[in-house]
Amino acid sequence: MTNYDLIIIGAGPAGLTAAIYASRAKLRVLVIDKSTAGGQVKTTHQVANFPGFVEPIPGYKLAQNMYKQAQLYGTEFKLISNIKELYLTPKEKWVTLTSGEKFEAPFFILATGRSPRLLNLPGEKELAGNGISYCATCDGDFYKGKDIFVIGGGNSAMEESLLLLQLVNSITVIHQFDELQAEKITAEKVTSNPKATFMYSHEPRKFEAVGDKIAVEIENLKTHEHVTLERDGVFIFVGMIPNNELIKGTDVKLNKYGYISINEQTMETNIPGVYAAGDIRDKFQWQITTAVSDGTIAALNIIKHR
Amino acid sequence: MVKSRSLNARRDLVKVDGCANFLHIYPSEVFNKMNYPTLDTNLHHITSSSELEEMIANNEKVVVVCGRMGPMCVPVYGIMELLESEHPDIKFNDFLFDHPEAAIIRNLPEVRRFRGLPFTIYYRNGKVVKATSSIQEPGDVKAIINEVFA
Numbered sequence: 372m373t374n375y376d377l378i379i380i381g382a383g384p385a386g387l388t389a390a391i392y393a394s395r396a397k398l399r400v401l402v403i404d405k406s407t408a409g410g411q412v413k414t415t416h417q418v419a420n421f422p423g424f425v426e427p428i429p430g431y432k433l434a435q436n437m438y439k440q441a442q443l444y445g446t447e448f449k450l451i452s453n454i455k456e457l458y459l460t461p462k463e464k465w466v467t468l469t470s471g472e473k474f475e476a477p478f479f480i481l482a483t484g485r486s487p488r489l490l491n492l493p494g495e496k497e498l499a500g501n502g503i504s505y506c507a508t509c510d511g512d513f514y515k516g517k518d519i520f521v522i523g524g525g526n527s528a529m530e531e532s533l534l535l536l537q538l539v540n541s542i543t544v545i546h547q548f549d550e551l552q553a554e555k556i557t558a559e560k561v562t563s564n565p566k567a568t569f570m571y572s573h574e575p576r577k578f579e580a581v582g583d584k585i586a587v588e589i590e591n592l593k594t595h596e597h598v599t600l601e602r603d604g605v606f607i608f609v610g611m612i613p614n615n616e617l618i619k620g621t622d623v624k625l626n627k628y629g630y631i632s633i634n635e636q637t638m639e640t641n642i643p644g645v646y647a648a649g650d651i652r653d654k655f656q657w658q659i660t661t662a663v664s665d666g667t668i669a670a671l672n673i674i675k676h677r
Numbered sequence: 678m679v680k681s682r683s684l685n686a687r688r689d690l691v692k693v694d695g696c697a698n699f700l701h702i703y704p705s706e707v708f709n710k711m712n713y714p715t716l717d718t719n720l721h722h723i724t725s726s727s728e729l730e731e732m733i734a735n736n737e738k739v740v741v742v743c744g745r746m747g748p749m750c751v752p753v754y755g756i757m758e759l760l761e762s763e764h765p766d767i768k769f770n771d772f773l774f775d776h777p778e779a780a781i782i783r784n785l786p787e788v789r790r791f792r793g794l795p796f797t798i799y800y801r802n803g804k805v806v807k808a809t810s811s812i813q814e815p816g817d818v819k820a821i822i823n824e825v826f827a
């Protein structure tokens with residue numbers, strides 16, 4: 372067992388900011404992440420609204436800078452490390468990794484963020500990267516002049532559709548509701564484009580490769596009729612979910628949507644000594660600036676109380 | 678070998694806008710004259726097809742991540758950078774997808790159906806033993822390495 376002053380789970384902007392503050396205050400800090408450092412920011416094309424960068428900064432660069440800054444002040448990292456067990460009580464707090472290592476600390480910050488929602492339909496995982504995509508900026512080029520499906524009707528789905536419309540021959544949007552959920556101004560740009568058609572009140576049920584095409588079985592949610600249509604590719608943008616699997620196994624209180632309930636003044640959860648920061652906590656604005664703010668508040672409270 | 682330069686530093690020359698507007702695929706001689714960029718990673722950068730051929734001829738276990746500096750590619754480079762220290766017997770490399778000589782990867786039969794960057798190719802004894810398309814979870818990459826390089 373190795374002891375730390377503070378263990379942070381999640382190396383996104385919230386976790387890295389807390390690490391910078393706590394390490395500068397000479398706490399011995401360990402950050403654990405199942406992936407590499409940077410969280411959602413490392414997968415963001417360009418960040419234009421983080422103060423201090425006049426020109427948009429590529430997300431991966433901003434993530435690298437935050438990581439290097441935490442390292443510089445002495446934060447220790449366990450990256451691409453899977454957590455086996457997380458034990459959080461007022462008196463005792465520790466975490467074990469699948470590698471067998473065990474770490475203990477009087478303070479924990481949970482900063483596990485959010486991830487894009489998958490549909491978890493048959494064929495989805497198998498065809499990811501082979502006809503199913505989650506990133507228009509990355510993979511749109513493979514569909515130049517082709518016919519594709521876009522699944523989802525929220526902001527991200529419509530913003531990505533606008534990009535795809537510059538490349539593809541046609542887009543068929545499959546959306547579960549009767550109207551798009553995206554902001555009107557963006558939605559109208561897509562609906563007014565002659566290359567876009569819409570299947571409202573429909574949901575996909577299954578994906579299958581048929582030659583070079585993807586066959587999608589689609590259900591009409593009103594009539595429950597199923598139809599199978601083929602396109603060259605499918606882009607899925609159906610929102611985000613909190614990364615709370617690990618936390619569900621503890622007594623940390625979650626709200627009804629699966630986000631961690633906290634005291635907004637301190638970021639402390641219902642368990643004394645356990646804090647939450649960033650996208651994983653109960654909030655309405657999921658941004659880098661709000662994540663770094665949460666990380667700051669949590670770290671400063673821990674520094675004050677240790 | 679061309680020195681490592683970030684894509685952004687070369688934006689003026691190759692009209693790269695992250696990966697939203699794709700690098701044009703230039704004829705080799707034009708692209709070479711541009712002093713083309715390498716990817717902004719800590720991996721070894723492959724910069725020609727002959728270098729790749731030499732790499733796989735002289736090393737038993739080789740991984741090449743062929744992509745851009747885009748949201749799906751960056752995490753895969755990061756995973757490989759971290760795994761590099763754990764696997765000194767494996768040569769980890771990247772190769773700019775838009776480099777004309779990356780055709781050696783773009784034209785592999787194993788990637789014919791691929792529609793997502795990066796293309797990650799695992800070679801053993803000069804042969805492709807596994808190829809994946811798009812972003813991968815660290816656990817999946819570790820599992821592939823354990824399977825194909827055991």
Ligand SMILES: Cc1cc2nc3c(=O)[nH]c(=O)nc-3n(C[C@H](O)[C@H](O)[C@H](O)COP(=O)(O)OP(=O)(O)OC[C@H]3O[C@@H](n4cnc5c(N)ncnc54)[C@H](O)[C@@H]3O)c2cc1C
Nearest residue numbers: 381383384385405410411483484485649650657658659662
């Ligand atoms: C495509 C995209 C574009 C965006 N653009 C912008 C923008 O331009 N401006 C802006 O302000 N915001 C933007 N955001 C939102 C912003 O990225 C997030 O609000 C921010 O990253 C949240 O930070 P975080 O640290 O709370 O969580 P995250 O960034 O989600 O990081 C959480 C970390 O926790 C790790 N983790 C999760 N579960 C576990 C576990 N069980 N064990 C160990 N580690 C775990 C994850 O691997 C991850 O590294 C964008 C988001 C996306 C997806």
